[in-house]
Amino acid sequence: MHDMSAHAAVHHGPPTSFIRKHIFSLDHKVIGKQYYGLGLVAVTIGMVLSWLMRIHLGWTNYAIPGLHLLSQNGAPGNVMTPEFYLQLMTMHATFMVFFVLTVAPFAAFGNFFLPIHTGAEDMPFPHFNMMSFWTTFVAFCVMLLSFFVGDGPTLGGWTQYAPLSAVGKVGGPGEGSGVVIWALSIAIFCVGQLFGALNFIPNVLDLRCKGMSMWRLPLPTWAWFITSCMGLTSFSVLMPACILLILDHVAGTSFFVASNLVINDQLQPHSGGSTLLWQHLFWFFGHPEVYIAIVPGMGIVSHVLITNMRKPMLSHRALVYSMGALAVLSYMVYGHHMFVSGMNPVSSIVFSFPTLMITIPSTIIVLLWIGSLYGAKLRINSASLFALGFISLFITGGVSGFFLAQPSIQILLHATYFVVAHFHFTMAIAAIFGIFSGTYFWFPKMWGRMMNDTLGKVHFWLTFVGVYAIFMPMHYLGLAGNVRRYQAFVVDYMQPLVGVHQFITVAALFTGAVQLIFFYNLIHSRFWGEPAPVNPWQGTSLEWSIPSPPPHNNFGDKMPVVYHDPYQYGVESSQGDYLMQDSPEQVKNAHDEP
Amino acid sequence: MARFFAITIVVIAILSAIPIIQNTWHPVPDISAHGQAIDDQLSDTMWEAGLSFLASQILLAWFIWRFSGNRPGEKSKSFPGGATGLVAAAIILVGVEVFALGIFGVKAWAAIYFTEPGADAMPVQVQAGQFAFYFRYPGPDGMFGPIHPDLISEANQNFYGLDTDHDADAKDDIVTAEMAIPVNREIRLLMHAKDVSHSFYVPALRIHQDFVPGLDLQLHFTATKVGRYEIVCSQLCGLGHYNMKAYLSVLSQEDFENWLKKQAAFQ
Numbered sequence: 001m002h003d004m005s006a007h008a009a010v011h012h013g014p015p016t017s018f019i020r021k022h023i024f025s026l027d028h029k030v031i032g033k034q035y036y037g038l039g040l041v042a043v044t045i046g047m048v049l050s051w052l053m054r055i056h057l058g059w060t061n062y063a064i065p066g067l068h069l070l071s072q073n074g075a076p077g078n079v080m081t082p083e084f085y086l087q088l089m090t091m092h093a094t095f096m097v098f099f100v101l102t103v104a105p106f107a108a109f110g111n112f113f114l115p116i117h118t119g120a121e122d123m124p125f126p127h128f129n130m131m132s133f134w135t136t137f138v139a140f141c142v143m144l145l146s147f148f149v150g151d152g153p154t155l156g157g158w159t160q161y162a163p164l165s166a167v168g169k170v171g172g173p174g175e176g177s178g179v180v181i182w183a184l185s186i187a188i189f190c191v192g193q194l195f196g197a198l199n200f201i202p203n204v205l206d207l208r209c210k211g212m213s214m215w216r217l218p219l220p221t222w223a224w225f226i227t228s229c230m231g232l233t234s235f236s237v238l239m240p241a242c243i244l245l246i247l248d249h250v251a252g253t254s255f256f257v258a259s260n261l262v263i264n265d266q267l268q269p270h271s272g273g274s275t276l277l278w279q280h281l282f283w284f285f286g287h288p289e290v291y292i293a294i295v296p297g298m299g300i301v302s303h304v305l306i307t308n309m310r311k312p313m314l315s316h317r318a319l320v321y322s323m324g325a326l327a328v329l330s331y332m333v334y335g336h337h338m339f340v341s342g343m344n345p346v347s348s349i350v351f352s353f354p355t356l357m358i359t360i361p362s363t364i365i366v367l368l369w370i371g372s373l374y375g376a377k378l379r380i381n382s383a384s385l386f387a388l389g390f391i392s393l394f395i396t397g398g399v400s401g402f403f404l405a406q407p408s409i410q411i412l413l414h415a416t417y418f419v420v421a422h423f424h425f426t427m428a429i430a431a432i433f434g435i436f437s438g439t440y441f442w443f444p445k446m447w448g449r450m451m452n453d454t455l456g457k458v459h460f461w462l463t464f465v466g467v468y469a470i471f472m473p474m475h476y477l478g479l480a481g482n483v484r485r486y487q488a489f490v491v492d493y494m495q496p497l498v499g500v501h502q503f504i505t506v507a508a509l510f511t512g513a514v515q516l517i518f519f520y521n522l523i524h525s526r527f528w529g530e531p532a533p534v535n536p537w538q539g540t541s542l543e544w545s546i547p548s549p550p551p552h553n554n555f556g557d558k559m560p561v562v563y564h565d566p567y568q569y570g571v572e573s574s575q576g577d578y579l580m581q582d583s584p585e586q587v588k589n590a591h592d593e594p
Numbered sequence: 595m596a597r598f599f600a601i602t603i604v605v606i607a608i609l610s611a612i613p614i615i616q617n618t619w620h621p622v623p624d625i626s627a628h629g630q631a632i633d634d635q636l637s638d639t640m641w642e643a644g645l646s647f648l649a650s651q652i653l654l655a656w657f658i659w660r661f662s663g664n665r666p667g668e669k670s671k672s673f674p675g676g677a678t679g680l681v682a683a684a685i686i687l688v689g690v691e692v693f694a695l696g697i698f699g700v701k702a703w704a705a706i707y708f709t710e711p712g713a714d715a716m717p718v719q720v721q722a723g724q725f726a727f728y729f730r731y732p733g734p735d736g737m738f739g740p741i742h743p744d745l746i747s748e749a750n751q752n753f754y755g756l757d758t759d760h761d762a763d764a765k766d767d768i769v770t771a772e773m774a775i776p777v778n779r780e781i782r783l784l785m786h787a788k789d790v791s792h793s794f795y796v797p798a799l800r801i802h803q804d805f806v807p808g809l810d811l812q813l814h815f816t817a818t819k820v821g822r823y824e825i826v827c828s829q830l831c832g833l834g835h836y837n838m839k840a841y842l843s844v845l846s847q848e849d850f851e852n853w854l855k856k857q858a859a860f861q
Binding site: 086175310315352353359373399405414480491493 | 668676688832
């Protein structure tokens with residue numbers, strides 16, 4: 001609980017120099033904005049890469065003007081080579097998974113709002129927090145560098161399955177220096193995320209203000225706390241895995257390469273490594289990573305919905321327990337990525353059951369959202385539309401999980417576009433909707449100006465229809481056996497599916513272009529938006545009790561004291577239909593749980 | 595606005611379901627003895643998932659339609675039964691659903707992976723390498739010659755690294771780029787990779803198994819319909835991954851024997 005010595009530890013005066021204020025800032029809010037900016041740059045890169053891939057998948061021999069600028073050898077005559085397609089695909093996934101889906105919903109919003117939600121002045125270790133961002137930034141630059149070193153980035157996919165990723169240049173373009181740079185960047189990224197988790201967890205445990213019990217924490221902060229615990233335990237597995245992968249390249253070790261492999265008629269100088277070891281290590285990180293991407297979105301969406309429904313969730317605690325259950329189960333399900341990998345088929349059965357079981361907490365969360373809508377006074381605005389869109393997308397992505405949880409069905413659907421549809425709906429697009437929802441909701445607090453709600457709604461409508469047009473048909477492709485990670489469809493039974501790919505490409509280009517509306521809104525509102533009041537949405541949690549944007553030390557010189565559970569809506573108070581968490585007023589129909 | 599959104603959700607849900615109901619895109623027809631169990635499992639799951647999908651989206655849309663706007667005079671109220679009812683429903687309904695899927699799914703899986711091939715199953719070996727499959731038949735002696743990795747050479751067309759000068763078992767081995775098998779005869783497939791991970795995906799046979807470098811794996815299956823089908827690689831193996839494919843010919847016993855003789859003559 002409240003601990004003055006801990007507060008003293010985080011206290012640091014307002015910065016005076018430009019560098020301390022905007023670049024190497026110790027302020028969690030500036031660090032949050034820096035992460036947000038990094039996420040925006042990365043998502044732009046990732047989206048452009050996906051456009052290039054989609055154009056190639058629809059029209060394989062189409063010359064994309066200027067493509068040769070991205071690669072010396074990858075685009076002769078601006079037509080993408082097969083290896084360059086795979087390189088772009090790998091980079092698309094890497095930028096999106098690590099530098100967007102991990103960075104934006106968790107590190108960006110979490111950094112900005114978690115200390116405010118807990119009623120703290122800052123993170124417990126501001127220097128580590130600053131290093132967290134700059135370490136991540138270095139990881140990002142290193143990853144970008146791979147476009148310009150040797151024969152370009154790795155083509156092995158974001159999963160980097162060994163031994164292709166471990167045998168070096170002989171494996172193909174980008175499999176030498178490209179893999180080393182990739183693994184180095186990801187290892188650095190892991191360090192950055194560990195620094196972040198080491199701030200988030202003690203902040204929640206030790207820096208809560210007076211009256212702020214754990215159950216009084218708002219849902220996004222619960223989500224970030226749970227995510228931090230996942231990050232701490234999963235990135236710390238990925239990092240050594242990446243180091244071992246680098247050693248296989250530079251030190252002649254054979255952690256992931258078996259004996260007697262022959263590539264290009266050359267017997268490889270490796271022996272004794274394990275192909276499946278990499279997959280186990282990678283997916284032990286990889287599946288929790290899916291939830292690292294989506295759980296913060298669940299928290300954000302719940303927060304936005306509650307504020308716009310003007311009533312609390314049916315059960316705050318059931319939602320928190322369910323997010324916790326997702327986190328715990330996420331470590332027990334990773335083997336479903338490996339049903340046909342050659343691991344013992346009994347393991348497939350063992351991994352199948354927790355995978356099916358994880359649908360239970362997911363369903364509870366969805367039903368709590370839908371059930372809470374019952375009897376609400378729902379306000380429709382950009383933030384709530386994206387939050388509701390998130391639910392729709394998460395349902396769609398969730399039901400395809402029923403198929404992929406079953407080893408016998410994976411015989412048909414493994415490594416097909418069905419999987420691509422599934423994970424894009426859940427961890428990618430739903431999570432992005434969470435980011436959009438959070439942006440429209442919190443922008444006024446972060447930058448002190450309102451966003452244009454009309455443009456936000458236009459952005460929502462076109463994006464919502466667009467993402468369904470992109471990803472829903474991928475289920476059909478998967479059912480028809482269309483294998484993913486193919487740069488062209490030369491297999492007889494896949495050729496009739498090219499028309500579907502062309503449809504998806506058009507939808508992707510359209511939906512991508514629509515994002516310009518968002519960027520325009522973001523930039524225009526940042527400088528010319530209407531000044532935001534302290535509490536534009538009549539919210540109840542602590543971020544709405546301080547100025548927009550908040551001052552350097554968040555709460556001024558007076559530390560907040562909390563009297564209520566976070567979501568007192570639908571009450572009759574002197575403030576209206578809501579009661580701020582830090583209001584000492586007592587109302588008779590409050591939702592305070594004992 | 596809320597109502598328009600609700601309608602949009604319902605329209606998207608229905609449009610999404612139409613190709614599934616019409617079966618516009620579907621797996622290639624099954625030609626295996628074991629595949630029916632997988633197809634049944636897929637069909638059951640499609641029903642359960644499809645109904646869950648439609649029901650959830652429609653419920654979401656309905657509540658958005660019904661409960662948006664300020665509606666002065668109407669008090670905000672809670673879902674009948676509250677959270678307890680919903681949590682119980684989720685645990686019981688989804689629990690039963692996934693448990694049933696799990697149990698039946700195990701049966702389909704077990705039929706492939708937990709049964710031993712019959713003693714008279716015909717052995718065929720498949721080797722995956724960047725970016726081709728090569729198949730090997732043991733010849734009249736019924737024995738595969740040992741593989742010498744140092745002798746593997748695409749340049750010399752010695753795909754399996756056989757030493758026919760010294761290994762008696764290897765002399766009559768038949769190596770082919772296309773797979774042929776007799777219809778209605780159980781096949782014992784011996785799988786290994788020579789370089790990186792690949793996968794052996796034959797949708798028509800309801801077979802999908804990764805090759806794991808350093809590990810010899812086995813599968814067994816029976817094809818029940820004569821025809822020509824495709825084998826594709828589904829595990830990213832390098833720049834030519836998309837083009838790594840082979841044909842599987844399922845032949846009558848007589849045609850198969852003739853084919854094998856012809857292949858033996860090419861060795």
